[in-house]
Amino acid sequence: MEKKDKMGIGKFWGWQARAVSMGCMVIILGYLNIYCTDTLMLSSAVVGILLLVSKITDGITDLIAGYIIDNTHTKWGKARPYEVFIIALWICTWLLFSCPAEWSDVLKYIWVFIMYTLVNSIFATFLYSNQTPYMLRAFGSQQQIVKVNSYGGIVVTLGCAVVSMLFPQMMATMATSASGWSRMVGMFAIPLCAIGLLRFLLVKETVEIDNGETERVTLKDMLGALKSNKYIFMAAGISLLYNLVQGMNAYTYYFTYIGGGIDKYTSLAALSMPLLIVMFIFPQVMKRGITTSRIILFGAICGVVGWGLNFFAGDNMAILMIAAVLYTFAGLPIAYISGLLLLDCSEYNVLTGKKRMETTMSAVSSFGTKIGQGVGNALLGIMLAVFGYNGAAEVQTADAVMGIRCLYSVIPAVIYLLIVIICMKYDLEKILPGLREKAKAGKRAE
Known part of the structure; x- marks a missing residue:
């Protein structure tokens, strides 16, 4: 008989495949x-x-996606059907980098805005929002979920590292024109x-957590849970701040104009591989009682130090x-195990008399x-303009x-300091x- 915390190889690799795709x-x-x-x-x-x-x-589309998924009940499951959006996501990503160079600036702005909005506000929204409900229904125990996030992070990091190293190398030879960008992104897409x-093909929803119930989640249910659950906003705040740093992506400009060439960034991207050993440690540390928020806290402190060092680096490799x-170590727990915070938030809803609404919790984090x-x-664009950056110079x-x-x-150092503060207040x-014991006592009394 298969142990409760074991999972099939196909299931494990199938789950990570989409995470690799989205990460890239x-x-x-x-x-x-x-x-x-x-x-x-x-x-x-x-x-x-x-x-x-x-x-x-996305503030609107995230809540809409959460509402739709929470009320989805099909033969394919609750969250699994929305995995097909990955096709549209990659088509629009390629189109985003395929804007005709001869168009006027106004048309270029419109094209970039529309394609970027389709990628993020529609397709990525459903793919992020379905993550937590899909995970709960695909894996049978908390230990499986910890493993699929921690050990799976190794697979995702390796896959993303390949793209991180290849992309800047290919930029040097292909990204010299608008058509070159289009061909290059198409080769990845x-x-x-x-x-x-x-x-979608390999991972089915096999775990029943709704006890056969298909009761609709109303807007009142969603607003009530959000009003009474401050922790989901703290979890979303961690995600927001982490992705604020990721969204700046200042390394492209730093290595182009300060670090000695964008191709040198490949050396830093390769550092993610030795750090993969950390992903083996997370499940073991958590077995010893170290909580998710404490792991994120320690990583964030490292992030403050790491980003601060960059100010003094110049082109010193x-x-x-x-x-x-x-700072790469700092991002690992946020990227790969912070989803466990969302599971806790969903459980908190149930233990305080609300509906689970894990998709809504995921949607808020996605937002x-x-x-x-x-x-x-x-921030990147505005600051570059304020400081007089000229792309043609x-x-x-x-x-x-x-x-x-x-x-x-x-x-980035200041932003990671804010993550430290949030983690210190997350209790x-x-x-x-205590809430679990109270719930058990209530059931025994019945």
């Missing part, structure tokens, strides 16, 4: 700003504002789309690599993720260089055991 999509979108400013010759400030406006619309579909080890990415993109001014340095050091993991 985020990496590729990280080059959108430099594509817009240096290839399409658009204003960095205008692009940043457009991306931010697009992200704000086709295989990554196929990989992303494997979760030794310092840049030490800093990269610290934080995408707002963070949007604000990061906007071979050499940037001293003010522009200082702006790039701050975007790659001081600002749900201390409260849940």
